[in-house]
Every structure is written in structure tokens, then in C-alpha cells.
Amino acid sequence: MYHKWIKEYGKSGLFLTAYNGVTGVPFKEIESEDKLSHEDYLQILEEFRRVILNQMEVDIEKWNMGVMMxxxxxxxxxxxxxxxxxILEFQIILNNxxxxxxxxxxxxxxxxxxxxxxxxxxxxxxxxLDINYWSQIKRKNIEAYMKYMDEQMETINDLLDDLEGNMMKEEFFPPVKNQKHSNNVIPMIPKNKIPLRVSNEEFDNKIYQLRIDIVGAKPPIWRRILVPAKMTFGDLHEIIQTAFDWDTAHLYQFNVDNVVLSDFEAEDLIGDKPHVYYTSQIKKDMAKVKLNQLVSEGDKFEYIYDFGDSWEHKxxxxxxxxxxxxxxxxxxxxxxxxxxxxxxxxxIERFDDFVADFKKNANRKSVQDVLEWAMGVESERFYPDYVDIEEINELLGLMW
Known part of the structure; x- marks a missing residue:
């Protein structure tokens, strides 16, 4: 979703000229990974507009020298x-x-x-270039990206070693699908969060489509859930617990940019506090904040359950x-x-390792002992690659 002026600009001859000047190619979809598409530049421009609006409450119509500085x-x-x-390329697009x-x-x-x-x-x-200047979410996303690139380099080195030994197999080249919402990864579109705002009737009546992933799971473990935009973060906590079969046996919190949302009532009962790592973070009661007061389309945020095992959900x-x-x-x-x-x-690493062991030898006593400990009499129902959507919805229907 772009501002109407950015939409208009994206269709203009001025943008076509600037895009050609930045990329060195005619205006079209670029297949090469080392060049940004026209949509990428418009997205950055929209991000620039949105972060100014979110942090300064000033939209394009009121831009001035102070805002731009x-x-x-x-x-x-x-x-x-x-x-x-x-950024240097974006400077050309912005001036244009x-x-x-x-x-x-x-x-x-x-x-x-x-x-x-x-x-x-x-x-x-x-x-x-100053990492200490970055916001928490920017730092975390870039660190995650760098970790991912390191893992990719290790994979490439392994492939080269196999190639040298004439052991290359087709399985090292899985197909890549280009789709709007991939079922394998979360779209990593950088979004900036807005300050807490009063919800309104228009957005209260909307539905949010959420993609919830357990961070680090390989292959991904995720759920796609439709929720009312007016639902509180406390309600969303209950939904996540249901969708992933958690037991609400530990503390939990949401991180939305610099806002930490925790269960004040549970913390008072237990005598524990949420994990706040930066003094600049704002603490809110998840039972009193609606989703549409903090997030909107394209935004990303985090839910952490059990600060010991640290089940992170993106x-x-x-x-x-x-x-x-x-x-x-x-x-x-x-x-x-x-x-x-x-x-x-x-x-998550221990769980994925167990799943790998289970697939190799499900009947081994050590594997069966773990299943009996984890699932009791239902241990025979363990299917690691299956999720019962009907059962999740049956439970959700009983709760709401």
C-alpha cells in the first residue's frame, strides 16, 4: 500500500527516467539479484514516508527542511x-x-x-554504519540476515567439496518458488512500527491475516490465522498458545519495535517481570492494547514464550x-x-534434532521414551510433518 502521490509517481515518466539512471537498464522487472526492481525503490520511498509519519506524525503534505533533516x-x-x-541510490529517487x-x-x-x-x-x-544507532528490531533483523548468509556460505563450501569429490546430487538444488506468501519463509519486508494510537471503528471491523513462525525451525513450523484487528495482544497470546499446543506454563511477552507487551496480572501473581533489555523500551499491558493500535499491514513483530527455552515466534x-x-x-x-x-x-534445535532421530528410527527405545514423556498415552499420534487444522479451529471455536 503506497501513498497516493507515490502511486502516481511510480507511473510517471520522471520515475522511469530516474529508475533507468539508477539501475542502468530500461524500466522492467529485473531478474538479476544484484539489482533492485522498480517496486523495491517505491517500497523504500514508502518506508521513508511511513517512518516519518510514525515517528514525527508528519505526512508528505507537510514535509519541510526540519523534517527532511x-x-x-x-x-x-x-x-x-x-x-x-x-541509500545513495535512494537519494536519486527521493530527489526525483x-x-x-x-x-x-x-x-x-x-x-x-x-x-x-x-x-x-x-x-x-x-x-x-553505526550499529549502536540502530533500533532493536533493525539490529535483530540484520543479525539474523548475517547469520543466514553465514549458513549459506557453509552450505556452498560443502557443495564445492562434494563437487570436487564428484558427489554432487540433485537434492542440493531444491526448486525456488516465487509467490506472494511463500509457505517456506516469512517475507522479510522491513516495516517500522507506529506509536500507540487510539483504534477506530473502521479498523476495528477489519480482519488481520497473520503468519506466525517459530524462529529457527528447519523446515519451518508455522500457522496462518485470521483474527479481528480489534483483538487485544492478550487475546492473540491465547490464540498462539492454542495454535501451537502450548500450555501457558511460562511467562511470555510481545515485542513490537520498542514496545514490550506483557501480562501484568500474571507477573504480579508470579512476582516476575518481562525481559526488557533497553531502557528506551515502553512497557504495556497486553490485555489493554489492541492489535490495530500498534501494527498494520506488512508489519512484523515478535512473541516469546518461556524465557528458559525461549520459543520465539515471528x-x-x-x-x-x-x-x-x-x-x-x-x-x-x-x-x-x-x-x-x-x-x-x-x-527448537533440540526438537528438530529429535524429529530427525524419529524419522530415522521411530521404534528405538530412546525415541519412544521421549515421546512417552512428552505425549503420554498419545505418543502413537506423533506425526512431525502434520498439523491438524480442524482440531485447532475446533479449539478456537470453543474459546471465542
Whole structure:
């Protein structure tokens, strides 16, 4: 979803010219991975607009030199996950967009805004290289990406070793599917969270389509669930517990950018507090904050359950939908992959290792002992690659 002026700009000749100048190719979908598509640049422009709106409550119609200075020197390096090479390219797109706004007579004093962008670009680049300047979510996402790249390099090295020994097999080249919402990975579109806002009737009546993944699971363990936008984070906690067969036997919290949402009542009873790592974080009671007060379409946030085993769940608001009369009730689970881990099992790596052992020799006594401990009389029902969507919805229907 783009601002109407950004949509208009994306279809203009000015943007086509700027895009050609930045990429060196005609305006079209780029297949090469080392170049950004036209949608990528428009997305960055929309992110720049949205982070200014979220942090300063100023939209494009009221941009001025002060807003542009803060946007360049503070908001881009703090919240937007792009490297310096892309920032330099974005500078061209942004200045071109300002010319478009002037041509359309949407904004005045464009020359001053362009001068501000140019003047503060060095500071923007410098701050973007300073990890201490990044927001928590930007730091975590980039660290996760770097970890992923390290793992990919290890895989490549293994492949090269196999190739040298003439042991290359087709299984090392799995097919890659290009689809809107992949069933294998969460779309990593950087989004910036908005301050707590008062919900309104229009958004209260919407439905959020959420994709919830257990972080680190290989293959992914996830659920896709439709929930009312007016539902509280406390309600969402109950939904996640149901969808992943957790027992609410430990503390839990949501992290939405710099906002920590925890169960104040449970903490008072237990005498424990949420895990807050930065003094800049804001603590809220999850029972009193609605989803649409903190997140909207495309936003990502985190749910942590059991601070010992640390079951991290990454949540994406994939779409904002209207009520569908074909859906019998909300919340409603539409899809998912793999059975959920066992409670108190020690973390996702240990669970994935156990699943691998189970698939090799399900009848081994050590494997059966673990199943009996984890599932009791239902140990024969363990199917690691299966998730019972009907059972999840039956439980959700009883709760709401």
C-alpha cells in the first residue's frame, strides 16, 4: 500500500527516467539479484514516508527542511534496513520524487528539501554504519540476515567439496518458488512500527491475516490465522498458545519495535517481570492494547514464550481483509506446516534434532521414551510433518 502521490509517481515518466539512471537498464522487472526492481525503490520511498509519519506524525503534505533533516540523519539509519549503496541510490529517487511533487504543485520549496537531502547525506551514511544507532528490531533483523548468509556460505563450501569429490546430487538444488506468501519463509519486508494510537471503528471491523513462525525451525513450523484487528495482544497470546499446543506454563511477552507487551496480572501473581533489555523500551499491558493500535499491514513483530527455552515466534501481518461470510468464526486458522514442539523441550534445535532421530528410527527405545514423556498415552499420534487444522479451529471455536 503506497501513498497516493507515490502511486502516481511510480507511473510517471520522471520515475522511469530516474529508475533507468539508477539501475542502468530500461524500466522492467529485473531478474538479476544484484539489482533492485522498480517496486523495491517505491517500497523504500514508502518506508521513508511511513517512518516519518510514525515517528514525527508528519505526512508528505507537510514535509519541510526540519523534517527532511531528521528523516535523513536519524530515521533512515535507525529504522530502515538498507545498506549505504542503496541509500545513495535512494537519494536519486527521493530527489526525483521531490521534483515530481513540485511539477504537480503538491509541495513548494522543493529546492530547499533537495539541498537538505544532499547536505545531510554524509551523516546519514555515517550513522547507518553505526550499529549502536540502530533500533532493536533493525539490529535483530540484520543479525539474523548475517547469520543466514553465514549458513549459506557453509552450505556452498560443502557443495564445492562434494563437487570436487564428484558427489554432487540433485537434492542440493531444491526448486525456488516465487509467490506472494511463500509457505517456506516469512517475507522479510522491513516495516517500522507506529506509536500507540487510539483504534477506530473502521479498523476495528477489519480482519488481520497473520503468519506466525517459530524462529529457527528447519523446515519451518508455522500457522496462518485470521483474527479481528480489534483483538487485544492478550487475546492473540491465547490464540498462539492454542495454535501451537502450548500450555501457558511460562511467562511470555510481545515485542513490537520498542514496545514490550506483557501480562501484568500474571507477573504480579508470579512476582516476575518481562525481559526488557533497553531502557528506551515502553512497557504495556497486553490485555489493554489492541492489535490495530500498534501494527498494520506488512508489519512484523515478535512473541516469546518461556524465557528458559525461549520459543520465539515471528509474526507478520500479511494482509488486512474484510469479514468473509464463508469463514464460520474468528479467529480462524487457514493453513499451517509441521506439528508444534513439545513443552519444556529445551528449544527448537533440540526438537528438530529429535524429529530427525524419529524419522530415522521411530521404534528405538530412546525415541519412544521421549515421546512417552512428552505425549503420554498419545505418543502413537506423533506425526512431525502434520498439523491438524480442524482440531485447532475446533479449539478456537470453543474459546471465542
Amino acid at each position: 531528521i528523516g535523513m540523519t536519524d530515521l533512515i539509519p535507525r529504522y530502515i534496513e538498507i545498506d549505504n549503496a542503496v 520524487f521531490l521534483v515530481f511533487l513540485q511539477d504537480k504543485e503538491y509541495l513548494e520549496n522543493i529546492f530547499d528539501l533537495q539541498k537538505t537531502v544532499f547536505q545531510f547525506m554524509p551523516l546519514c551514511l555515517n550513522n547507518n 509474526i507478520v501481518v500479511e494482509e488486512v481483509l474484510e469479514h468473509d461470510p464463508a469463514i464460520p468464526f474468528y479467529p480462524y486458522c487457514t493453513k499451517g506446516k509441521r506439528t508444534a514442539p513439545f513443552e519444556d523441550f529445551g528449544g
